[in-house]
Amino acid sequence: MSRIELAQGAGGRGMQELLDQVIRPALSNPLLDQGHDGAYLPGQGLVMTTDSYVVSPLFFPGGNIGKLAVCGTVNDLAMCGAEPLWLSLGLIIEAGFEYDDLQKILASLAQTAKEAGVVVVTGDTKVVEAGKGDGIYINTTGIGRSRLAQPFSPKALKVGDRLLINGGLAEHGLAILAARESLPFETPPISDCACLHGLVETMLATCPEIRLLRDPTRGGLAALGNELASASSLSILLKEKDLPIKSPVQAALQMLGIDPLSVANEGKLVAFCPEASAEKLLKVMQAHPLGRDSAIIGEVIERQSAPLWIQTQIGTRRLVEMPLGEQLPRIC
Amino acid sequence: MNPSDPFGTPEPVQALSEAIGKLVAQTGPLRLMHLCGSHEHALNQHGLRQLLPKELKIIPGPGCPVCVCPAEAIDQAIQLAKQPQTTLVTFGDMLRVPGSRQSLAQAKAEGASVRMVYSPYDCLKLAQEQPTQTLVFFAVGFETTMAGVAGLIAQSLPKNLYFLVAGRYMPPVLRLLMEIHDETIRGFLLPGHAAIITGLEPYRFMETQYKLPSVVAGFEPADVLLGIWMLLKEIAQGTAGLKNAYPRAVRDEGNLKAQAWITQVFDLKPGVWRGIDLVEDSAFVLREAYRDQDALRALNADPGFPAQGHPPGCQCHRIMLGEKQPTDCGHFGQACNPQNPIGPCMVSPEGTCNSWSRFGIRSL
Structure with a gap:
């Protein structure tokens, strides 16, 4: 392959290969090689992360690119167990973009940052020729302070650990798809886009023994499970009957032939904790507004012939592959 | 699986797999074939083969319209997508299918205009929104999809909307299978989606001419198992009925309106099934009345090179x-x-x- 393909940006196997074979080797160093959503910086307990937002459409039920640009980066910090503090903001605007839309996006971004208690402290703005951007692209870099004694690592996972999720799967990806393709829903699906650091703070306060947090964004739960199981040298078994998926979401994805496990979320996290703490953690999560539909969805098992498995509703077991990642391009 | 669908719950699945086990104990080892990619998908997604006795093998057949779409059609689609002021519109599945030299996805990455849609009717809107652009819908599918395409073409369409048709009709390939198969296959699971349109009659030759049982089946776990159980019952009692295990979606006579659309718009000609061969009366082609909408006749779809043959070593x-x-x-x-x-x-x-x-x- 001599050129980058669109599928390599979609969070699945193609993207993993681009990172592993091209990007990481070019830049390899101990901090980058931690391979988490953000880097634990030496010394001060600071955590740094960055994310670029190229979503299409820019406005969708449940949010817009401005809100997403705060939530996504805040969540990457939260998944490192960090309290989000500061953001930088890079705007790449296409000539011809409507002032009104820019203002709506910035207002939403400011509001979300305010609610999250993060401050935009620096920024950069570029305008590119008409036809050379897609309205607007946003990059945010986030810095936060870790609440953890020991950085999270997939190596900490142990057989028997439980996986918990804070609610329904696949809502962001479906909302974007429906908005972009004008799919005729009576009630348009709404993105779950939300900042999760508050939920994380409560979870860590009650259950400091949480082994690992990760948000199932691009590539969904399937990518998350495959990545973490591979990195931990163990396997993960999901229970299909316990997966929280709202029935309209389930029905729509079934009609479209899309596996909910591989669809992006923007307001969901997966927590790994010891079996003994799982029920306690579940109760804490369910008591939080962003965790009402939380569920225990699986467990870490001994290494099998593949990283990620699911026990189906009818009691059989099959493996879940790393998604290829081209079904829903440009979702975040 | 849809959790609210009783055909996806453990109880009927359990009951059917036990009943299948008992029948296989009577019949002895045997092989059945399905003709539908969605059946293979259901078998694998739900791990259904784990529930069947080892003596019973469910063999996958030729039932994937994207897979059997010939390389030549992909080459033509790419050629069209590279024309100025032209957009090729198709289902997402088609993007990565290799043509003779590249796939639509690769052509798109190099700048060819390719758009993904979820319904043929989306093309209508695209064509109306962009009256100066030539829109070509690359229609690939079996009778279920082609019925929708026929319904669209039967309307009065914008002048800038064309069709590159590479749809295939399922019953003739089953006839081909019957002529060449090794006689170890004792019954066929027929595709539920295709039968929604055609009904059971196009498969009657299985009963009358070849004396082998065939059953139309749906796609939830219990649907598939019910189809298998009904086939085994026919085999156990020595009959060769053509049966419908999916009556909640399939009427025995099919969808008459959809059939009328198909007949109005399409003729059936010999067509290449990729990997198989030329199959008589199996390719949907636009009738003369629709020649102005036919991309093969009205536009330049000739890639200028012959389609590449079978990839070496591929089975x-x-x-x-x-x-x-x-x-x-x-x-x-x-x-x-x-x-x-x-x-x-x-x-x-x-x-x-x-x-x-x-x-x-x-x-x-």
Whole structure:
């Protein structure tokens, strides 16, 4: 392959290969090689992360690119167990973009940052020729302070650990798809886009023994499970009957032939904790507004012939592959 | 699986798999074949083969419209997508299917204009929104999809909307299978989606001419098992009925209106099934009355090179005919994988090799 393909940006196997074979080797160093959503910086307990937002459409039920640009980066910090503090903001605007839309996006971004208690402290703005951007692209870099004694690592996972999720799967990806393709829903699906650091703070306060947090964004739960199981040298078994998926979401994805496990979320996290703490953690999560539909969805098992498995509703077991990642391009 | 659908719950699945076990104890070892990529998908997604006795093998057949779409049609689609002021519109599945030299996805990355839609009717809107652009819908599918395409074409359409038709009709390939199969297959699971349109009659020759049972089946776990159980019952009692195990979706006479649309718009001609061969009366082609909408006649779809033949070493043709399984092929899971498919069965999620690869299936 001599050129980058669109599928390599979609969070699945193609993207993993681009990172592993091209990007990481070019830049390899101990901090980058931690391979988490953000880097634990030496010394001060600071955590740094960055994310670029190229979503299409820019406005969708449940949010817009401005809100997403705060939530996504805040969540990457939260998944490192960090309290989000500061953001930088890079705007790449296409000539011809409507002032009104820019203002709506910035207002939403400011509001979300305010609610999250993060401050935009620096920024950069570029305008590119008409036809050379897609309205607007946003990059945010986030810095936060870790609440953890020991950085999270997939190596900490142990057989028997439980996986918990804070609610329904696949809502962001479906909302974007429906908005972009004008799919005729009576009630348009709404993105779950939300900042999760508050939920994380409560979870860590009650259950400091949480082994690992990760948000199932691009590539969904399937990518998350495959990545973490591979990195931990163990396997993960999901229970299909316990997966929280709202029935309209389930029905729509079934009609479209899309596996909910591989669809992006923007307001969901997966927590790994010891079996003994799982029920306690579940109760804490369910008591939080962003965790009402939380569920225990699986467990870490001994290494099998593949990283990620699911026990189906009818009691059989099959493996879940790393998604290829081209079904829903440009979702975040 | 839809959790609210009783056909996806454990109880009927349990009951049916026990009943299947009892019948197989009577019949002894046997092989059944399905003709539908969605059946292979259901078998693998729900791990249904784990519930069947070892003596019973469900063999995947040629039932994936994307997989059997010939390389020549992809080459033509790419040629059209590269024309100025022209957009090729198709289903997402088609993007990665290799043509003779590249796929639509690769052509798109190089600047060809390709758009993905979820329904043929989306093209209508696209054509109306962009009156100066030439829109070509690349229509690939079996009778279920082609009925929708026919319904669209039967309307009065904008002048800038054309169709590159590469749809295929299922019953003739079953006839071909009957003529060449090795007689170890004792019954056929017929495709529920296709039968929604055609009903049962196009498959009557199975009962009258070949004296083999065939059953139309749906796609939830209990639907598939019910179809298998009904086939086994026919076999156990020595009958060769054509039965409907999917009456909640399929009427025996099919969808008469959809049939009328298909007949109005399409003629059936011999058509190449990728990996299989030329199959008589199996290719949907636009009738003379619709020649102005036919991309092959009204536009320049000639890529200027002959379509490439069968990829060396690929076993797809024998897999689609039930003679081999994916793991018999040296390319499977190695050079040929869902990301970089070599053969037709690896290109679409409904293809047997693709499904086996994604769900980690290694044997029947």
